[in-house]
Amino acid sequence: MAPVPTERDLRLDLFRGLALWLIFLDHIPSNLVSWVTIRNYGFSDATEIFVFISGYTAAFVYGRAMAASGFIIASARVLKRAWQIYVAHVFLFAIYLAEISYVSHSFDNPLYSEEMGVLNFLNNPDVTIIQALLLKFKPVNMDVLPLYIVLLLWFAPILWLLLRSPSLALLVSAAIYTLSWMFEWNLPAYPSGDWAFNPLAWQLLFVFGAWCALGGAGRLARWTKSRVVVGLAFCYLAFAFSIAMTWYFPMLGAYVPSIVGEAIYPIDKTNLDVLRILHFLSLAVITVRLVPPDWPALKSPLCWPAIVCGRHSLEIFCLGVFLSFAGHFVFTEVSNRVFMHVVVSLSGIAIMVGAGALISWYRRIERQGSGPRPPATKPGYAGSEA
Amino acid sequence: MKGRFIFLLALPLVVGVCQIVPGPAWAQALTECDVPNRQNEIDFPLPQVKKAIAAKHLNVLVLGAGSSQLPGPSGAKNAYPARLQQALSARLPGVEVNVATDVKPTRTAVEMLKTLKTSLADAKPALMIWQTATVDAMQAVDPDQFSHALDKGIKIARSAGSDVIFINPQYSPRTESMIALATYVENLRWVALQHEVPLFDRFNLMKAWADLGTFDLYSATKKLDMAERVHGCLGGLLADLVLEASKASVPNTDSGREPGK
Numbered sequence: 001m002a003p004v005p006t007e008r009d010l011r012l013d014l015f016r017g018l019a020l021w022l023i024f025l026d027h028i029p030s031n032l033v034s035w036v037t038i039r040n041y042g043f044s045d046a047t048e049i050f051v052f053i054s055g056y057t058a059a060f061v062y063g064r065a066m067a068a069s070g071f072i073i074a075s076a077r078v079l080k081r082a083w084q085i086y087v088a089h090v091f092l093f094a095i096y097l098a099e100i101s102y103v104s105h106s107f108d109n110p111l112y113s114e115e116m117g118v119l120n121f122l123n124n125p126d127v128t129i130i131q132a133l134l135l136k137f138k139p140v141n142m143d144v145l146p147l148y149i150v151l152l153l154w155f156a157p158i159l160w161l162l163l164r165s166p167s168l169a170l171l172v173s174a175a176i177y178t179l180s181w182m183f184e185w186n187l188p189a190y191p192s193g194d195w196a197f198n199p200l201a202w203q204l205l206f207v208f209g210a211w212c213a214l215g216g217a218g219r220l221a222r223w224t225k226s227r228v229v230v231g232l233a234f235c236y237l238a239f240a241f242s243i244a245m246t247w248y249f250p251m252l253g254a255y256v257p258s259i260v261g262e263a264i265y266p267i268d269k270t271n272l273d274v275l276r277i278l279h280f281l282s283l284a285v286i287t288v289r290l291v292p293p294d295w296p297a298l299k300s301p302l303c304w305p306a307i308v309c310g311r312h313s314l315e316i317f318c319l320g321v322f323l324s325f326a327g328h329f330v331f332t333e334v335s336n337r338v339f340m341h342v343v344v345s346l347s348g349i350a351i352m353v354g355a356g357a358l359i360s361w362y363r364r365i366e367r368q369g370s371g372p373r374p375p376a377t378k379p380g381y382a383g384s385e386a
Numbered sequence: 387m388k389g390r391f392i393f394l395l396a397l398p399l400v401v402g403v404c405q406i407v408p409g410p411a412w413a414q415a416l417t418e419c420d421v422p423n424r425q426n427e428i429d430f431p432l433p434q435v436k437k438a439i440a441a442k443h444l445n446v447l448v449l450g451a452g453s454s455q456l457p458g459p460s461g462a463k464n465a466y467p468a469r470l471q472q473a474l475s476a477r478l479p480g481v482e483v484n485v486a487t488d489v490k491p492t493r494t495a496v497e498m499l500k501t502l503k504t505s506l507a508d509a510k511p512a513l514m515i516w517q518t519a520t521v522d523a524m525q526a527v528d529p530d531q532f533s534h535a536l537d538k539g540i541k542i543a544r545s546a547g548s549d550v551i552f553i554n555p556q557y558s559p560r561t562e563s564m565i566a567l568a569t570y571v572e573n574l575r576w577v578a579l580q581h582e583v584p585l586f587d588r589f590n591l592m593k594a595w596a597d598l599g600t601f602d603l604y605s606a607t608k609k610l611d612m613a614e615r616v617h618g619c620l621g622g623l624l625a626d627l628v629l630e631a632s633k634a635s636v637p638n639t640d641s642g643r644e645p646g647k
Contacts (some may be wrong), residue, residue, distance in 0.1 A: 029559075029563050030559070030562060032594070036636075056483070075411070099563075100564060102563075103560060105562070106606060107560050108606055108607065108608055109560075109605065109606060109607055109612075110456060110457050110458075110608070110609075110610050110613045111456075111556070111613035112453075112558050112560070113452055113457060113602075113617055114451060114453045114492070114520055114521070114556075115453070115520065115556065115558040115560075115565060116561065117452070117491075117492060117563055118524045118564045118565050119522075119561075121563075139564065140473055140563060140565065141566075177562045189526060191525055191526070192526060192527055192528070193422065193525075193526045193527055193528045193529075193531075194528060196526075196566070196632060219444050223618070231468025235624035239608070248430065261572040265576050266529075266533075266572065268574060269569070270504055270529070270569075281618045304597075324563075325563060328562065328563045330616065331559070332559060332560055332604055333506055335598075336559075336604070
């Protein structure tokens, strides 16, 4: 069996916390502050970071459970987690319904008669709400949690394989990814089309994260530390940055040879384009080099706000989705000035940090209140989650 | 919302290169509803339109969905297709301009293809203006299927002897958090580039109007006056694009424009 690491890497919480902030900023439509987020400067965005780290921490937490208590117990815990995420998703859908019902009764403009048709699903809730509960109808920006649910549903067998033969598990994952590209496999959505995040493709990043957690990172270290790889990663990031600039300055597009354009476009987010994976990996290689695990700043107050968010990722993710609805609501109902964009973005992040701190505090007093626990349930679970 | 403009203007200074390329030609004619430094439009030559103008007879077909029309008894008169006809007639003295429409709400690109051949046969246009992508985004149609429909529509129009212009979705701030336009806007843009089809970037234009305060696109009203002024502006600026693109030099023959040949 592969060794399961014992100490939680604070960098995971830090970068997952940062990814949650970026997802929040990106989810507010037309948010000026979202110019700072990484999706504007390359191919990948915060979703890749979130999925990779979630795979890493899932393997970290449940891998130890599987090694200690066996397949059945660990699977049960993974499924319990999937259920929690499902409940969270349904809760967010209820909030979405509230928002859309309000808009449909308060907004009318002949210029937008076509666009208002998006509210028509309120006319047949008998179908849409059931489709939403089946995870087929997913409103805008509510695609990540369903992806996470599906990834966890088949995580137990993958984890079992990862603990026995990590390379084989990674190969299986890559094979599923390739097949989903070759045969255009995806899960169906309602009212038409497929899932916006194809779980059959995105599982590759999740499993790769899990593989890294179970010793893969150590095996890769020889490569990730080599100057050649870091140099290549840097070149690739520079290439992605220059392509990204042509999105904002179309006249720069004239300098992109048409062969390059033909080769790279369209950059497919649904099916996790290889260009996006490479971009994420390049970012990861450079980040790992710049931020060592024992980086002193990780324990400083500077990093604490992001770490406390990353530690309670499910709660903070849901809060972020809610806050982005609320932020857009403020833009339309109160003010849409630059100042307001900054205020909404910063106060949203402040609320996320406050909520993260509150949850940590709750966990602490609950642990104190319930007295000493039997040690068997404790490993890998104290204050952390997948 | 002026911040984005300051940002957009500041970055080119950093990049520097932008200044080497001459600005778009319509920067010279700033009307009240034009916006400065509009740079996201793609213009490619329109050889059929050029020929039609030379022959003093220009037929245009507008193929579109709900955002190409206005409600009410005078809706057809005030919607952008009719305003385009006015603007083109005024700017092309001596040329007979006819704008026909094939416009019905809630149609995806695939659904528009169904009537396309008949509409082309009826209107015999030198130019097809295709407004699409909004309904596809609302129904979350498979993006590949959407792109294929665009490919097919361009081929059908060109084989019927017509140039093509795309119009992308409206910027609609209130429904922005409910309709995921981005993928469809990107795919439309990419197909336009591949097939050398000019793109009228209605989305960024209207966004700039909202930022500059030209129009209050957030307002809730049943009145038509703002919608009519918006369509008037769209018609006029669309005429600018048609005339600019028809003046642009045409490389070789028509067959040279098909990608992959």
